[in-house]
Amino acid sequence: MKMSNFYLRRYLAALLFLFFLLSPLFLAAVQAEEEGAATVTRTATDLEGIAVGTIDAALAEVGYSGDERLRYDVSWTGGVKLGELQINISSLPDVADGYAIEMQVSTKGSMMEAIYPVHDRHLTLVKGTEKLPFNAKIWQKEGYRYRAFKESIFDQDGLQVTMKKDGKTRGVFPLENTTNDELSAFLNSRLMPFTVEEPFIVFTFADKKRIPVKVTPVKKERLNTIFGEIETFVVQPQLTFKGLYDKQGDTVIWYSADECRLPVQVRSKIVIGSLTARLSGYSNQACQRYSLPTARQQKDTLTQDKEKERG
Numbered sequence: 001m002k003m004s005n006f007y008l009r010r011y012l013a014a015l016l017f018l019f020f021l022l023s024p025l026f027l028a029a030v031q032a033e034e035e036g037a038a039t040v041t042r043t044a045t046d047l048e049g050i051a052v053g054t055i056d057a058a059l060a061e062v063g064y065s066g067d068e069r070l071r072y073d074v075s076w077t078g079g080v081k082l083g084e085l086q087i088n089i090s091s092l093p094d095v096a097d098g099y100a101i102e103m104q105v106s107t108k109g110s111m112m113e114a115i116y117p118v119h120d121r122h123l124t125l126v127k128g129t130e131k132l133p134f135n136a137k138i139w140q141k142e143g144y145r146y147r148a149f150k151e152s153i154f155d156q157d158g159l160q161v162t163m164k165k166d167g168k169t170r171g172v173f174p175l176e177n178t179t180n181d182e183l184s185a186f187l188n189s190r191l192m193p194f195t196v197e198e199p200f201i202v203f204t205f206a207d208k209k210r211i212p213v214k215v216t217p218v219k220k221e222r223l224n225t226i227f228g229e230i231e232t233f234v235v236q237p238q239l240t241f242k243g244l245y246d247k248q249g250d251t252v253i254w255y256s257a258d259e260c261r262l263p264v265q266v267r268s269k270i271v272i273g274s275l276t277a278r279l280s281g282y283s284n285q286a287c288q289r290y291s292l293p294t295a296r297q298q299k300d301t302l303t304q305d306k307e308k309e310r311g
Helices: 004-032 057-063 182-191 293-310
Strands: 067-076 078-092 098-106 119-127 130-143 146-155 160-165 169-175 200-205 210-227 228-238 249-256 263-269 274-284
Touching: 098 182, 119 182, 130 182, 130 263, 146 293, 169 210, 182 200, 182 210
Parallel strands: none
Antiparallel strands: 067 078, 067 274, 078 098, 098 119, 119 130, 130 146, 146 160, 160 169, 200 210, 210 228, 228 249, 249 263, 263 274
16 A cells, blocks of 8 residues: 555654754764863773783784775664765874774765765874874764864873864873773774673773773674674673763674674664664775675776776
8 A cells, every 4th residue: 555645744754853863963072062061971880800901913913904994884773874984994104003094974875964964084093013093183074064173192102182173272181091092992992802701991082081991792693794694792892981973872893703803783872772883895805704895995996997998
């Protein structure tokens, strides 16, 4: 039976209403900063006796191969697409053991693009055996008005972080010890040894302070992915900060249980339902067991084919 125009309009109106409820989540942290609101950070629990995680050198050879690309489709509860997320990890030719981690977040290909477009670019530069950040930049383009450029300069030796916004220094914040930023913490924690029900700590700079994040490998689980059904580690970080995109909520990450430690799925609970990022494209020469072209590679291949045809 075909849906009448009346019910179709009501259905679309309900979807739009839900999107307007969800859209403030993308700018919760930004609004707090702009309005001068106090940042609320919850306290991590049960940290006594938990060791600080360290990167496994063998896993780092794959995770920091110098050319890894990941693409995710982000959806809301029920499979409603909200956008895309792409992460590229590449070598820095002029920095010894240095790498660039680039992440692009957008509402491309979703209804949100017309309602509340988001096109953000994050660039974190890391170096050393611990792959700690020395510089992080964020270009924000959210909604139809908000535009900002933010930079954090990490002095891991001097133990301080200088934060800037639109070229102006907003503060210098002391550190008790070395730290990750949010992006490097996500990628570095996957390269640490996992033992089920044995948590470890990853220190992360967020909300203008160095925060201990408790990361717990909860269990192993078979999961359907773009590569078929694979064995995964189900890992739950205890996020006690808002940080970027207001992440105070339960988050679960599924990593492939092998030498690639591929993050195949991320799910976060929000005010209404949950957000899920599912891997939809991947390439890494150091991980031969998984290989699917990312959107950028597909575009490059198409361009090359057209040039050959013209030739």
